[in-house]
Amino acid sequence: MSELLEIKDLEKSFYMHHFNKTIQGCSEVSFTLNQGEFIGITGKSGAGKSTILRSVYRTYIPTSGGIMYHSDQYGWLDLASASEREILAIRRNEIGYVSQFLKVMPRVTAIEVVQKALVEMNYSQEEAHKEARKMLSHFRLSEELWDAYPQTFSGGEKLRLNLAQAMVKKPKLLLLDEPTASLDAATKESVKDMIIRLKEAGTSMLGIFHDLEFMESVVDQQYNMKQGMMHEEVQT
Amino acid sequence: MTSIQIKGETLMKGNNLEDKPVLRVDQLTKRFGPGCSYCEHEELKENYCPVCGSVRACSNVSFDLDRGEILGIVGESGSGKSTLVKSLYFDQQVTSGSALIHDYKNGEENIFMESAQQQRYIRNYIMGMVYQNPHLGLKMDYSSSGNVAEKLISAGHFHVGNIRDRSAELLEKVEIPVSRMDEQPRRFSGGMQQRVQISKALANNPPLLLLDEVTTGLDLSVQAKVLDLIRSIQRELDVAMIVVSHDLGVIRMLADRTMVMKQGRVVEQGLTDQILEDPQHPYTQLLVHSLL
Numbered sequence: 001m002s003e004l005l006e007i008k009d010l011e012k013s014f015y016m017h018h019f020n021k022t023i024q025g026c027s028e029v030s031f032t033l034n035q036g037e038f039i040g041i042t043g044k045s046g047a048g049k050s051t052i053l054r055s056v057y058r059t060y061i062p063t064s065g066g067i068m069y070h071s072d073q074y075g076w077l078d079l080a081s082a083s084e085r086e087i088l089a090i091r092r093n094e095i096g097y098v099s100q101f102l103k104v105m106p107r108v109t110a111i112e113v114v115q116k117a118l119v120e121m122n123y124s125q126e127e128a129h130k131e132a133r134k135m136l137s138h139f140r141l142s143e144e145l146w147d148a149y150p151q152t153f154s155g156g157e158k159l160r161l162n163l164a165q166a167m168v169k170k171p172k173l174l175l176l177d178e179p180t181a182s183l184d185a186a187t188k189e190s191v192k193d194m195i196i197r198l199k200e201a202g203t204s205m206l207g208i209f210h211d212l213e214f215m216e217s218v219v220d221q222q223y224n225m226k227q228g229m230m231h232e233e234v235q236t
Numbered sequence: 237m238t239s240i241q242i243k244g245e246t247l248m249k250g251n252n253l254e255d256k257p258v259l260r261v262d263q264l265t266k267r268f269g270p271g272c273s274y275c276e277h278e279e280l281k282e283n284y285c286p287v288c289g290s291v292r293a294c295s296n297v298s299f300d301l302d303r304g305e306i307l308g309i310v311g312e313s314g315s316g317k318s319t320l321v322k323s324l325y326f327d328q329q330v331t332s333g334s335a336l337i338h339d340y341k342n343g344e345e346n347i348f349m350e351s352a353q354q355q356r357y358i359r360n361y362i363m364g365m366v367y368q369n370p371h372l373g374l375k376m377d378y379s380s381s382g383n384v385a386e387k388l389i390s391a392g393h394f395h396v397g398n399i400r401d402r403s404a405e406l407l408e409k410v411e412i413p414v415s416r417m418d419e420q421p422r423r424f425s426g427g428m429q430q431r432v433q434i435s436k437a438l439a440n441n442p443p444l445l446l447l448d449e450v451t452t453g454l455d456l457s458v459q460a461k462v463l464d465l466i467r468s469i470q471r472e473l474d475v476a477m478i479v480v481s482h483d484l485g486v487i488r489m490l491a492d493r494t495m496v497m498k499q500g501r502v503v504e505q506g507l508t509d510q511i512l513e514d515p516q517h518p519y520t521q522l523l524v525h526s527l528l
Binding site (some may be wrong): 012017054058059061084085087088105106107 | 302306460463464467477488492493506509510513515516517518521522527
């Protein structure tokens with residue numbers, strides 16, 4: 001298996017100018033993610049799990065350390081210092097991100113949210129529409145919501161929409177921030193099903209979980225985070 | 237759909253030019269006032285010169301804008317946001333600096349050094365501008381279609397039928413009913429006036445659109461409608477845009493990248509979500525923490 005993502009001594013701290021103090025996000029984080037592999041991260045709230053994911057997605061600028069990623073378009077590059085143009089292209093075509101909270105645009109319907117992810121990858125509108133329908137029905141989002149605005153959706157519905165818009169791209173790397181919170185058992189099954197399908201297609205994943213049972217059924221390797229540091233767990 | 241053949245100089249548009257930025261601004265400086273040897277050579281603490289009283293509205297602003305990209309500019313009142321876009325649209329003469337536009341002479345000429353005639357050409361073909369105040373962008377005594385037609389005529393179209401068809405098409409795109417296209421914009425609501433301005437700015441399919449506080453002062457539902465329109469234009473026409481706003485919500489919705497200005501300087505720039513979630517500069521942190 002070839003390596004896709006290699007994180008070396010990642011450290012992220014937040015300096016708050018107003019209070020003149022530093023908040024530690026994570027430190028000394030190092031691990032390697034191979035192609036088609038799934039790494040799960042557990043830990044208490046505030047342990048720095050999301051910080052790692054957001055640093056990989058470059059929502060956060062790492063304080064030190066490197067995030068080497070093998071991109072189709074640019075070859076090996078450090079996501080911590082890559083140019084904005086490169087990051088935008090990689091986000092569009094190669095990385096899917098399921099955040100904890102879906103931020104939606106006003107007056108954009110659910111199906112358009114999913115469709116947009118594909119149109120950005122140069123799919124035609126019709127093709128994107130077809131794929132989006134498939135994905136939404138896979139996640140059992142009721143059909144009458146497809147043409148509604150997601151602002152008023154319930155937590156679970158928003159999460160399913162969020163999963164659909166990230167997974168429909170069949171990305172090279174998928175970042176999952178609690179993908180099963182607030183989902184019922186049947187929907188969890190559909191999430192698991194899609195994770196397995198994507199894994200077979202070669203997608204590498206990095207996920208954060210509180211639901212240990214679900215996590216152990218899908219991941220290859222797991223880490224536990226405590227106070228911003230990472231500890232490897234027993235292989236499942 | 238009617239299309240009009242553009243007369244005069246052919247536009248140097250191409251599809252394989254995506255790697256070059258549409259607009260490259262380098263060290264743009266705009267000073268109001270006479271200037272003196274002190275403020276021209278010393279690094280000013282504030283944007284105000286204590287010796288001659290000149291105000292430096294923009295100091296050494298540099299950035300790139302890619303094709304089809306939306307760049308957000310945020311900052312408090314008086315930070316030089318509007319001065320920047322107005323300078324780019326030649327409403328104000330810059331003190332120094334350069335701007336290269338890829339669709340104009342292949343990006344080899346500094347547009348600020350061009351003749352007035354060439355600058356008018358750039359305004360007509362290459363840039364569209366939407367002002368915060370519709371009175372600046374529209375002639376309130378003309379009909380709405382007349383306003384759009386004005387832009388078409390200045391770009392060299394003279395066939396009245398074609399001009400009318402094209403104006404109707406543009407106004408329809410921004411959801412102004414065709415039955416009202418002959419009304420004066422002064423009889424329209426603020427949101428409608430903004431939309432007429434947008435259709436006017438788009439008249440000659442420019443590759444670059446400058447939007448100065450377009451949603452400020454509009455109520456939420458109308459604001460959503462205007463944002464909707466801007467987004468669909470970007471999606472369909474692949475226009476690069478500079479969106480100036482002090483509303484971080486608007487920037488979050490629209491912009492890929494964001495530039496934060498304070499006292500005429502760019503204090504931080506980066507991906508929009510990075511600016512909002514992980515602001516680095518003290519001023520940006522203050523701004524983000526003030527977000528409702």
